[in-house]
Amino acid sequence: MTRRVMVVGRTGVGKTTLLEKLGLLNSAVKKTESVEFAPQFIDTPGEFMEMSRFYHALITSSTKADVVLLVVDASNPGQLPPGISKAFAAPVLGCVNKIDLLCGDCEEKVDNARKKLLEAGVEEVYAVSAKEGIGVRELKEKIEEILWRCA
Ligand SMILES: Nc1nc2c(ncn2[C@@H]2O[C@H](COP(=O)(O)OP(=O)(O)O)[C@@H](O)[C@H]2O)c(=O)[nH]1
Numbered sequence: 001m002t003r004r005v006m007v008v009g010r011t012g013v014g015k016t017t018l019l020e021k022l023g024l025l026n027s028a029v030k031k032t033e034s035v036e037f038a039p040q041f042i043d044t045p046g047e048f049m050e051m052s053r054f055y056h057a058l059i060t061s062s063t064k065a066d067v068v069l070l071v072v073d074a075s076n077p078g079q080l081p082p083g084i085s086k087a088f089a090a091p092v093l094g095c096v097n098k099i100d101l102l103c104g105d106c107e108e109k110v111d112n113a114r115k116k117l118l119e120a121g122v123e124e125v126y127a128v129s130a131k132e133g134i135g136v137r138e139l140k141e142k143i144e145e146i147l148w149r150c151a
């Protein structure tokens with residue numbers, strides 16, 4: 001059975017880097033130009049989360065996923081459509097990425113990003129750095145728990 005992790009989120013938040021750090025994607029980071037299906041993941045372009053006319057492509061693609069990671073940049077979470085996670089066909093985990101770039105105001109920034117993700121309807125929120133690997137083990141364990149449940 002195919003079990004896939006899908007990543008969604010605005011451009012540059014670190015979706016592709018996170019797939020690499022989770023050990024699902026093995027290539028140099030490049031700009032994601034279209035929805036990319038692979039046996040273990042679905043990578044998506046940030047523009048699809050930034051423009052409402054593309055939401056349908058994300059929602060349709062999520063039917064091929066077993067878990068969705070909704071990723072935001074800790075320093076700049078941007079706008080997320082309230083409740084968007086409920087439209088996806090798989091459980092959605094929130095990821096606050098790039099926490100390695102935060103300084104003294106770390107907790108405040110992570111709390112703000114967490115709030116936006118919860119308003120977007122995610123089940124749980126993980127603070128991570130896809131670049132430095134911070135928090136990735138905990139996220140991976142949760143993903144494996146969800147994938148195991150649906151196996
Ligand atoms: N400092 C830092 N940079 C990151 C992190 N994750 C991704 N990046 C950088 O952010 C940029 C965009 O990453 P990418 O994975 O292509 O973002 P995507 O558009 O969401 O797929 C790249 O230069 C990455 O190296 C992180 O956790 N910390």
Ligand SMILES: [Mg+2]
Binds near residue numbers: 017030032043044045
């Ligand atoms: Mg990408």
